[in-house]
Amino acid sequence: MPQNLTIIGLGLLGGSIGLAVKDRIRGCKIMGCAHREGSLKDALALGAIDSWTLDPAEAVREADFVVLCMPVSMIGTWIWKIAGHLKAGAVVTDVGSTKAAICYAGEAIQRPAHFVGSHPMAGSEKKGVAVARADLFDGATCIVTPTSRTDLGAADTVAAFWQTLGCRVVRHDPETHDRLVSLVSHLPHAVAAAVVAVQSDASLDLRGKGFLDSTRVAAGDAELWRDIFTDNRDNVVIAIDRLIAELATLSRTLRSNDPAALQQWLAQAARVRTSLDPRNADRQ
């Protein structure tokens, strides 16, 4: 477990990591770094970090573990900012929702330091360090994405870190990660936004709990999701096109008035969806 942790980027995720580490890793000193003072001062006041600096080199000089917690489009830049300043054996990871491009950028961090990508699937449609929570990662799935060139010890260190924060850790190579999350995470976001987009004021006036649950993710930060979709564009396009094909089949089933086929399709989805809740039952 790290004794000198550096968190770069103090938003919801970075702040929650700080609070969770304070709870769970005794004696760990936490340095914060970001491109602006505001979130660092707030994080210090919340007790998510012990000290802070705006200087990337200073931020990582003593660190044995570094977590990059900025939007995906900025992670590559920060990898370059810190790559020349890491001490031997330091392990760097990130929390980006896409992994192939970031892990490629991570190769700028070379032995005796290490980069291993991570994607803790925790978050909120709210943002900022003010909504950070020590239990944000409890029960969340975290995907750790070693490549064929990754040091196995470093990958184990990253996995152990997320487990300590409460995550269930699974490993995939970065390309597999990006394909799978395009289906299970990026597609639901695109669809929720599209469902909102086709409403009228009159239909929205009739919204119930089902509509609000189904579309909650669409309230997420537009810039952050623009970057995720752009970075994982090829996979997201494939996922959207698969969903369009599925909906076109449903539309045909309805128009041909085939209630047996309709029920079979609905029952299959209900069976799969019911089997997923709650996650904890699956793991016992």
Add this chain to the structure above:
Amino acid sequence: MPQNLTIIGLGLLGGSIGLAVKDRIRGCKIMGCAHREGSLKDALALGAIDSWTLDPAEAVREADFVVLCMPVSMIGTWIWKIAGHLKAGAVVTDVGSTKAAICYAGEAIQRPAHFVGSHPMAGSEKKGVAVARADLFDGATCIVTPTSRTDLGAADTVAAFWQTLGCRVVRHDPETHDRLVSLVSHLPHAVAAAVVAVQSDASLDLRGKGFLDSTRVAAGDAELWRDIFTDNRDNVVIAIDRLIAELATLSRTLRSNDPAALQQWLAQAARVRTSLDPRNADRQ
């Protein structure tokens, strides 16, 4: 307010109406009726009804207010079963998620009795009287659907009943109702099921809270939703085709790599979705 209420169909909605009326309408006697004994005995044990019968004529003979709480495909049949046995001035309503066909069937109930359609937008992916709750309707929207032939006093009686149970009541004609709920309720269900259908075991293993929220409604009862989609087929097909067009536009925006257009689209959805939560704030 009714003094002799009859609830026909004792599932989640019928049972919750019984419990809510017990809480909120002093002295009201509640008769239960259904096509099988099991749910009636359970409802009696839960205190959702005071007595029960399997005989539709007996069930409604003394009733001043009747609520039909079975799946949409069976409401027309029950309207016929009770139509000849209502006392003068009795008001009948239902809880079906579609309204045009049901309100047409409701014309079998003639003066001096009255039928007025209702759709309380409350429910759950769970079913059965065992999950009934006295507060199920608190804060829910209920659409009351008078037609040009509806007695206005009867419509007011139905609206007042749902308000007493905690609903926000709005009125639409049945055809407008069916068009609006195809967008705000039936479409999210179809889409949630489609999102589940395109997943793989590997992608589902990475599910997070966003996926679970987005697809929760897909766990709903397949027969019930088959009937809703079948009954409201024309509107649901139009809604699905509109969503397909929206997703095709998004897919083109991604393929043409236009991050500004992408962000604008995402930001508009986020703005609309953010403005909807919480409902209570809107109403103050």
